[in-house]
Amino acid sequence: MSNTASVPAPKVRVPLPVGGRRGRGYRKQPMDRIIDAVIALIIAVIVLAVVYPVWFIVIASFSDPTLVSTGQVTLVPRGITFKGYEQILADSRIWTGYRNTLLYSFLGTAVNLVVTLPAAFAMSRREFRPRRVIMFFFAFTMFFSGGLIPSYLLMRQLGLLNSMWVFILPGAFSVFNMIIARSFFENSIPEELRDAAQVDGLSYFGFFFRIVIPLSGAIIAVIGLYYFVGHWNDYFTGLIYIHNQELQPLQNVLQMILLANQTQAGSAGMSALQSQNFADQIKFGVIIVSTVPLLIIYPFLQKYFNKGVMIGAVKG
Numbered sequence: 001m002s003n004t005a006s007v008p009a010p011k012v013r014v015p016l017p018v019g020g021r022r023g024r025g026y027r028k029q030p031m032d033r034i035i036d037a038v039i040a041l042i043i044a045v046i047v048l049a050v051v052y053p054v055w056f057i058v059i060a061s062f063s064d065p066t067l068v069s070t071g072q073v074t075l076v077p078r079g080i081t082f083k084g085y086e087q088i089l090a091d092s093r094i095w096t097g098y099r100n101t102l103l104y105s106f107l108g109t110a111v112n113l114v115v116t117l118p119a120a121f122a123m124s125r126r127e128f129r130p131r132r133v134i135m136f137f138f139a140f141t142m143f144f145s146g147g148l149i150p151s152y153l154l155m156r157q158l159g160l161l162n163s164m165w166v167f168i169l170p171g172a173f174s175v176f177n178m179i180i181a182r183s184f185f186e187n188s189i190p191e192e193l194r195d196a197a198q199v200d201g202l203s204y205f206g207f208f209f210r211i212v213i214p215l216s217g218a219i220i221a222v223i224g225l226y227y228f229v230g231h232w233n234d235y236f237t238g239l240i241y242i243h244n245q246e247l248q249p250l251q252n253v254l255q256m257i258l259l260a261n262q263t264q265a266g267s268a269g270m271s272a273l274q275s276q277n278f279a280d281q282i283k284f285g286v287i288i289v290s291t292v293p294l295l296i297i298y299p300f301l302q303k304y305f306n307k308g309v310m311i312g313a314v315k316g
Contacts, residue, residue, distance in 0.1 A: 061084060063281075121182075
C-alpha cells in the first residue's frame with residue numbers, strides 16, 4: 001500500500017458569463033445600473049398608464065363636477081360630493097338590475113361550465129375519431145354567423161324573447177373557451193392516469209368526474225372567470241331581446257339611469273355646461289357601480305388566472 005500523499009486536483013476557475021453574478025460581494029457595473037433603471041422606468045410608466053385612469057374615475061365620481069371639467073381634479077378629490085351616487089342608488093331599478101345580473105351571471109356561468117368542460121374533454125381524446133370533423137364545425141361558427149335579424153327571428157321562434165333564458169342558452173357554449181380547456185386536458189392530464197383508471201375499471205365518465213375535474217381547478221377558474229365577466233358585461237342581449245323592465249340587466253338599467261338624469265338636469269334649469277358636468281359625474285358613478293363586484297372577485301381568482309394564461313404555451 002503506497003504511503004504517498006494524494007495530490008489535490010488543481011482548482012480550475014470557470015469564467016462567468018457576461019453579466020454573471022459573483023455572490024454577495026458582486027458590485028454592479030455602471031451599465032448594469034443604467035439598464036436596471038431603464039427597466040424600472042418602463043415598468044413604472046406602464047403601471048401608471050394602467051392605474052391612473054381607474055384612480056381618476058374613482059376620485060372624479062365624488063368630486064365637484066365643475067372642478068373635474070376644468071381640470072382641477074388630478075390626483076386627489078376636490079369639492080367632495082356624493083350627489084351622483086345618490087341619484088344612482090336612489091333609483092329602485094338599479095337593485096332589480098343587480099339582482100338580474102347576478103342571477104344571469106352565476107346561472108349562466110354554471111351552464112357554460114357544464115356544457116364546455118365535457119365537450120373539451122371529448123375533443124382532447126385521441127381515440128375519439130370524429131373529433132377533427134366536429135372541431136371543424138365548431139371552428140366554423142367562430143368565423144361565420146347568421147347575423148342580427150336571423151338571430152332575432154330564431155329567438156322569437158324559440159320563445160326566448162323577454163325571457164331570462166335568452167341570456168343563458170344562446171351563449172351556453174364558447175368555442176374559444178372550449179379550445180383553451182381542450183389544450184389544458186391534452187397537456188396537463190397525463191395519459192398514464194387514463195391507463196390506470198382503465199385498469200381499475202373506471203369508464204370515461206368516472207375518469208372525467210373523479211380524476212379530471214378534481215385536477216382541473218385552474219382551468220375551471222379561468223374559463224369560469226371569462227364566462228362570468230362576459231355575462232356581467234352583457235349589454236347587447238338586453239338591448240335587443242328584452243323589453244320587460246323587470247328583466248333588464250344592470251348594464252341596461254345604468255344606461256337608462258344615465259339618460260334619465262341627463263334629461264332631468266336639462267329640464268331643471270341648469271345651464272348646458274352644468275348639465276353636461278352633472279351627466280359626467282353620473283357617468284363616472286355608473287362605471288364604479290358596475291365594476292366594483294368584478295374588482296372584488298378578481299383578486300380571489302388571480303392566481304388561477306395567471307396560471308391559465310400559460311396553458312398550452314409550453315408543450316413537451
